[in-house]
Amino acid sequence: MMRVSANAEKKFLQQVFKKNGFTEENGALLADTLVDxxxxxxxxxxxxxxxxxxxxxxxxxxxxxxxxxxxxxxxTSLLIDANGNMGQLASAFAMKNLIKKAKANQVAMAVIRNSNHFGTAGYYSRLAAKAGLIGISTTNTRPLVVPTNAIEAFLGSNAFAFTFPAEPHPFVFDGATSSVSSGKIAVLAKNQRPIPGEWAVDRNRQVIHDSAQAFKILSEAAFTEHQSGGGVLTLGGNQETNSNYKGFGNSLVIELLTGILAQGSISADTSKGKHDFSQFFMVIDPAFFGDVEVLKAKATRMFNRIRKLAHLPGTKIMIPGDREYRNYDQNLKQGVVIDPRTQEEMAEIAKKFQLELPEVL
Incomplete structure (x- = not known):
């Protein structure tokens, strides 16, 4: 593993995106989402x-x-066509406009069609949180997830993020509605590391820990019209007795708010013919319901009570967002970690565009 400064990483990304034809403004936004x-x-x-x-x-x-x-x-509403460009661009545009609409009208929502991968869902919800608002961000993805009792991928990992004002930082829940995102398995496979949990299954719905095998299954499901079976599990894991139908239901809610509402492709069809993701965003002004500072204080007290609950020795109770804000502060000082395989990919891209790689810390 190596570390580079966030600024050096951002500069490198901006140069790469410029070489690919993005405007400086769009390249800066894309770089910011990845560095973040x-x-x-x-x-x-x-x-x-x-x-x-x-x-x-x-x-x-x-x-x-x-x-x-x-x-x-x-x-109070927007219907947006991302026009085949990066999902980050349409999503940031949507959220910035929704913040203005919600401040004027208490609530606002947007649907984006004809989009691509949009990075982390939390990036956009946190924009609302910075404005003192509640933010909701969702997206569908390529088919990666096997529904309850199924043996082939149909649903996307379908990220969902929700933010609420609090101290010392906003509450930020940001996660896939499946056991994990495909990106986590990709990182493990790149670096020849095993899957630590019950994240994925083969065509016989048997849990697998070989990240290379899992990544191959996911690649086949996501990028070809035919698949031999297997994929990522829904929340709740492999067995219906562990209520995995609840994770299945969560994924379906996101499909309805994104691909269906946008009249675009559902996750299952994004690997067939036209590729298009869809996104859904919502912003709520909590000031309609009461004094924002009072609401923020009440939320903060609840989170602090949870943090102080009796817990297992050697563990720590963390509220969603705690770990990420801690990482942010540490990595801003120490530099961000880049795995060996990604270092090789960066070197190939740098050579292609005749760019200098970020300096290693």
């Missing part, structure tokens, strides 16, 4: 995604020069 993920310790959605983005730009899945289009708008 790495700073928070969410390496599955950081710079390790760059080589994947490069391949999608090369095959025309991502169209760097296309502009975001507003198809329909009201005082």
């Amino acid at each position: 993920a790495d700073l928070r310790g969410i390496s599955s959605h950081g710079i390790q995604r760059l080589a994947w983005y490069e391949r999608m730009i090369a095959d025309g899945t991502i169209k760097p020069t296309n502009q975001v289009k507003v198809l329909k708008e009201s005082l």
